[in-house]
Structures are given as structure tokens and as C-alpha cells.
Amino acid sequence: xxxxxxxxxxLIQPGGSLRLSCGASxxxxxSYAMSWVRQxxxxxxxxxxxISANGANTYLTDSVKGRFIIxxxxxxxxxxxxxxxxxAEDTAVYFCAKYYGDYVYDPFSAWGHGTLVTVSS
Amino acid sequence: xxxxxQSPDSLAVSLGERATINCKSSQSLLYILNxxxxxxxxxxxxxxxxxxxxxWASTRASGVPDRFSGSGSGTDFTLTISSLQAEDVAxxxxxxxxxxxxTFGGGTKVEI
Numbered sequence: 001x002x003x004x005x006x007x008x009x010x011l012i013q014p015g016g017s018l019r020l021s022c023g024a025s026x027x028x029x030x031s032y033a034m035s036w037v038r039q040x041x042x043x044x045x046x047x048x049x050x051i052s053a054n055g056a057n058t059y060l061t062d063s064v065k066g067r068f069i070i071x072x073x074x075x076x077x078x079x080x081x082x083x084x085x086x087x088a089e090d091t092a093v094y095f096c097a098k099y100y101g102d103y104v105y106d107p108f109s110a111w112g113h114g115t116l117v118t119v120s121s
Numbered sequence: 122x123x124x125x126x127q128s129p130d131s132l133a134v135s136l137g138e139r140a141t142i143n144c145k146s147s148q149s150l151l152y153i154l155n156x157x158x159x160x161x162x163x164x165x166x167x168x169x170x171x172x173x174x175x176x177w178a179s180t181r182a183s184g185v186p187d188r189f190s191g192s193g194s195g196t197d198f199t200l201t202i203s204s205l206q207a208e209d210v211a212x213x214x215x216x217x218x219x220x221x222x223x224t225f226g227g228g229t230k231v232e233i
Contacts, residue, residue: 035223037171045163045171045214047223061222095170105218107161109182111170 002026002110004096009115012086020081020115022096030054030074033099035108036081038092038117048094049081053102063089086119093117123148123217127226134231140202142229144215149195150178152219159219162191162200165228166211174213175200207233 008020022034035050049070050059058070069082079096093114100106124147134140150159158178163171173182175191178198188203202209210233215226 044228045165045216045225047216047225050221050223059221100173100176104221105159107173107176107182107216107218108163108171109173111172113170 004112006096006112006115009117011118017084022079024077033104034079035097037095040092088119091119125226127229131230134205142200144198146196150219160198161216163214164211
């Protein structure tokens with residue numbers, strides 16, 4: 001069974017940093033592109049970042065460019081989202097998502113349950 | 122950026138009746154070389170992560186009941202639930218995966 005487990009969320013002050021992790025089980029992430037999607041409280045879904053299967057290509061939404069970095073360690077079956085210079089508007093549940101295949105224009109075929117990031121003083 | 126506009130924002134449907142959700146993109150999502158529309162539908166129930174329903178506009182994901190269907194091409198798409206069941210109460214999102222940044226519609230809340 002495909003499972004994604006996010007961790008690393010919490011309460012952080014504005015300007016602080018966090019690193020989210022997404023541990024995968026039931027499949028080998030090296031064959032799949034991966035992504036992070038967030039959802040602010042009582043709001044809709046917002047794509048944040050994607051990474052190709054081999055990690056060579058990464059994509060970020062404009063509002064996090066220069067602050068967030070997506071990476072992956074295929075040997076650990078884990079994807080990461082390093083978040084720096086956090087702002088109040090980054091407050092959200094962050095979901096890890098597995099692509100349908102290795103193509104970054106595929107749909108997201110599986111999602112984790114998310115980890116909550118709260119940016120507040 | 123491609124803007125995704127869903128309508129309505131919410132709808133109430135009786136059990137067994139049809140529910141129709143519309144999604145419009147600001148640019149065509151049809152890729153001519155493979156004739157695929159890069160439009161995906163997700164279902165999100167309260168307190169749960171989204172679940173893949175329909176991809177490439179009309180392909181049902183594994184395990185999705187056949188009362189769910191997707192249609193449309195280019196810029197106009199529709200998700201139809203042919204006979205609403207109680208377990209279908211959720212928010213439904215369309216998403217374009219044609220170009221970055223990937224974008225979602227605002228969601229449609231379906232209630233009984």
C-alpha cells in the first residue's frame with residue numbers, strides 16, 4: 001500500500017526556518033516525481049513545489065522562490081521541503097503528493113495526510 | 122499563470138440526483154501531440170487529504186466508482202456525479218497540470 005508520511009511541521013516565528021520531510025512506503029520514490037501542496041486554514045489547495053524523479057529539475061511557485069528548496073534522497077525514500085524566511089501567509093497544512101509517474105505534468109495519484117505549519121509570533 | 126475557475130462554489134443535491142461541477146481554464150489544456158487534456162479532478166472530504174478522481178479530463182482513477190465522470194476539452198470541463206451518494210459529500214477541485222505553476226480551481230462544495 002502506498003503511504004506518505006509528512007513530518008517537521010510546527011509553530012515557528014516569522015523569519016524562521018523549518019524542514020519538512022515526507023517518508024514514503026509501499027513504493028520506491030526514485031521512479032516518481034514528487035510534490036508539495038499546501039492548504040491554508042479553511043482555504044483551497046495551492047501547489048508549492050515539484051521535483052523530478054531523479055532530482056535534476058525542481059519547480060517552485062513564485063511566492064516561495066528564494067525561500068523554499070525542494071530536494072529528495074532516493075536512498076532514504078524521502079522528499080524534503082526546506083522553508084526559510086517564513087511568513088504568516090505560509091501558514092497551512094503541507095501535503096506531500098506522489099505523481100502518477102515520472103512526468104511532472106502527470107496528476108497526483110497519492111497524498112499524505114499533511115503536516116501543519118503555523119507561522120506566528 | 123493559468124487561472125482555473127470553478128462553478129458553482131457550492132451546490133446541494135438530493136440523494137440519487139445528478140451533480141454537475143464546471144471548471145474553466147484561462148488557456149487551453151489540450152496538448153495536440155497526444156490529444157490529452159491536462160485537467161485533473163480531486164475529491165477532498167473533511168479532515169482528509171485530496172483523492173485523485175479523474176485525470177486527463179475523462180480517465181477515472183483506479184477504484185473510483187463509475188458514477189463519477191469527467192468531460193470537456195480545451196478550456197471547458199465538467200465533473201458529473203450521476204447519482205449522488207451520502208459518501209460523495211466533499212469539496213471537489215479541478216487542477217491544470219499543463220504548465221507551471223500548477224494551479225487549482227477554488228473548489229466546489231457538494232452537500233446533500
